[in-house]
Amino acid sequence: MKIVDIREAVVSISSPIRNAFIDFSKMTASVVAVVTDQVKDGKPVVGYGFNSNGRYAASGLLNERFLPRLREAAPESLIRDDGTNLDPHKIWATMMVNEKPGGHGERSVAVGVVDMAVWDAVAKINGVPLYKHLADTYGDGTHDDSVFVYAAGGYYYPGKDDSQLQDEMRRYRAMGYEVVKMKIGGAPLDEDIRRIEAVLEVVGEGKYLAVDANGRFDLETALAYAEAMKPYNLFWYEEAGDPLDYHIQNELSKVYPGPMATGENLFSHQDARNLARYGGMRPDRDWLQFDCALSYGLVEYMRTLEAIGKEGFSSRNCVPHGGHQLSLNIAAGLKLGGNESYPEVFKPFCGFADGIKVENGRVGLPDAPGIGFEQNSALIKAMRDATNT
Template structure:
């Protein structure tokens, strides 16, 4: 068997929403299709991948470095030893050939996008849902058949008042989510009002998370923490710059409720520095590393190994991104849950069309691969890239 072709195309996910740091009016993502010569059900097996929202399409890196490196290799260089499937670890090394350590910001997204497509193809060739394959190969053989998911929304938007925010959050609860998240970071006064409006429609503070998207300096982060503490929220997310581990550590001395961060750390080494120097509590806090932005599942497994060595359970990981790849990792490798974007960043956000959210959990689709085929609108986009 062999890889016949790898295609990439940027696809818009533009929206009028914004967080405290960026707006999404010109946002796009890379979509990758890896076409193999393996035939299943009369069609070639194609693995699909895309990067998470918040980082732009990585067409340049993918076309100039990653695809040429893979396509220049002979099949025996990237197949399993028995030649029956793709080897994600060999392919990862090929993509990272002649790349210096460090500088993870954009390259890690390009690799993560292709890595997702590789794993989709691997599971399809094995004719298994990816989460079951992961559990059998790298987990305990007993995957989770359902995963905790929370609804991420509450964005700033032109003309959006507190009533509209309340209606949005009530809509998520009506869909079956038990925890909802909203953005903060514009101003303390404005956000205090918005949070109290949100608390009028959710069951309690433990059902509401807030996310500052790294907007705050230390003084502001502490002030927000003092404002948030009485509400006893589900978590206070990414108060300051993701690489300012001293800020995170100092904030932990003042804010003693649950915190979350890590979605903008793109390597095992950066994740390790957060654990070493960020003052995060393995019994209280959550980590949000996103495989699609951080060199893919190959690197994510190194991060999980590092966490275990440092006394962290994989259940304290709830990845950013709201995509089905992280959902499979959560179910197969025992993470604590996954983010969800109901109605946002379509068609990439959300899960299988025919599986409802129940009491904050979503069941896993029983189809080979990551499960993209269970999302009709998403498949139309993915197949369009493969056929282009």
């Protein structure tokens, strides 16, 4: 049992869309393939990983620090004590040798990419879907058969008017999504309120619409939007201020009674714990969006779940950012509150298994070993082509 090769590539996920803070015209992602000496159906077991949108490819960090450490490690130091499989926790610890604590920036993305590939390989070697492996190994032995998903979109786009925004949301509802999400903060308040009302004409009620400011607002602006949006009773008000400005989040909680969401740009269990302690987030209604693919991977995500649990939050408070199948498996296996979905952007690094439809706002999972990438034909082709596997 050993890793025989690790391959890394950079792929483009560029798009002309923008949110309140960045555009995606030059967005890239890293893809990693972990090749093992195990053979299933006559082929080597390969685990795949990639990083979520919004953070660029981490190839420099991967090739300068993290992949060399794995390649130089004794093969037996990366496997379980009983020799039956790779050990994600040992692999994670090896990657983080000589890394100082704190500073959870882009290195968390690099580690998360590899970690995803390792978990994919582990579940494939065991011959079970990752969600089942997680439920049996770290959960109570049961998993959710389907997962709540919402359709993330509503980006600012050159020439996009309210009627086109409405058409986009109609498409999502026709796909089976109940809750949709749109961007705010990239236009003046009165214009964004007009856009919100246009979408409400399509979805009917505020409980079916989430809005996302992508960390754009100062406190005064965040409060102004909160006051203007109160009457709509929205599904959530997401990332009003800078993700590390817990003061803004705390002040919002005092005046905004509706659900809030944040956390996608916090990349460690320590930052997640600080948000839970000091950010004014309320376990009875608010949502935490930590994305394991950006925050050191699933090994660290389990520490995050433990940390927020001690602060009164449940795994059901978590609806990860990213719209990828790793979070979908975690949501089912460790019983999170749901998962993001990108029906029309960031292709092919979006979507779930071919042939499994979203119904009444929920999506099922394939009964396939690993994360299930092979059941998403466009995605697995892109990753195989990028890594020559």
